[in-house]
Amino acid sequence: MSEKGIAYELQTEKPWEGRDGFFAMNPAGRVPVLHDEERGITLADSRAICEYLEETVENNQLISGTAQQRAEVRRLVAMFDENFFNDVSGPLLHERMKKRLILRQAPDAKMLREAMKLSHDWLDYIDYLIDNRPWLAGATMTLADLAAAAQISVADYLGGIDWSTHEPARGWYLVIKSRPSFRPLLSERMEVIQPPSHYAEVDA
């Protein structure tokens, strides 16, 4: 939303607490939900919200180009939202956040090792894309870069990213981290859990 120049206010929601008012806004019980008080509009689902903002706010097109290029942006968004989440950020959140704060259990070392291994494969794929294109989906920054960086940021916070052998991916991510839209997000902290020291650094 900052990239589109739209003012917003964040509200914390813990979907696992099952608050009635939240399920009324999104029967799927998931974040994010966008609520526009003035227009009386409530929207749910990350991609539905992004498509809506792209259709209603012309400023800084993030699903841009020909129909084929737009399909490439959407392919990559889905890949990071679903496959990267299933492989890396989802298991890390479960093992290092949910087990610590909610279930009061120790993380499963085998699950963490598997997530770290898959994380390397994903960084290899980003290295490959960035060796061939300036941004993940092509010549310009798109929603694909933001979706990928959002997932990677969660994984990086939870110590799941080893950047040492992934220079192209690391360079791409440093550029995203230093954007005015992204930088403020890096100062947010989870309860109890602290990120590694490199997490919020924007120059290296």
Added chain:
Amino acid sequence: MSEKGIAYELQTEKPWEGRDGFFAMNPAGRVPVLHDEERGITLADSRAICEYLEETVENNQLISGTAQQRAEVRRLVAMFDENFFNDVSGPLLHERMKKRLILRQAPDAKMLREAMKLSHDWLDYIDYLIDNRPWLAGATMTLADLAAAAQISVADYLGGIDWSTHEPARGWYLVIKSRPSFRPLLSERMEVIQPPSHYAEVDA
């Protein structure tokens, strides 16, 4: 694609066999993939493909209406593709298809009961929508109806849907089943596994 009047040919792909040529078309290793030989275009991800077809083929708009209505279509598509799949069709495919044909294990009765229970909650939600609207997303048939019917069809094939107490949902699904685009799909069969007798019936 039939709804949009686009001719196509289906090719069977078993993603779990990890065929190199398939991963070259979609590094995420998932179906569906759309390949247009003539234009040399390969697209991956169900929603990216649907958005592409909607942008390039004007005939029969399936993500239609105002930006807000389009967001409602996309919210429901995501809900059935992701949440319904996670709750119902995914577990049924795992227990009744994957375990039988690939893992050679017996299904887990507890998992099946849980999927059936959640299936009732989902049919309640469809009953509620259809009590208030002619189609899932509003006044016209959209991609939301097709996405929901696709997931429900898989669950119904695998015996996961008890229609007896869900008249509104049942009526809506019978209308979808009788469409010329949908009807031929009902004669397809999985290897070994047979659907219940009501599965392909279009009048009741």
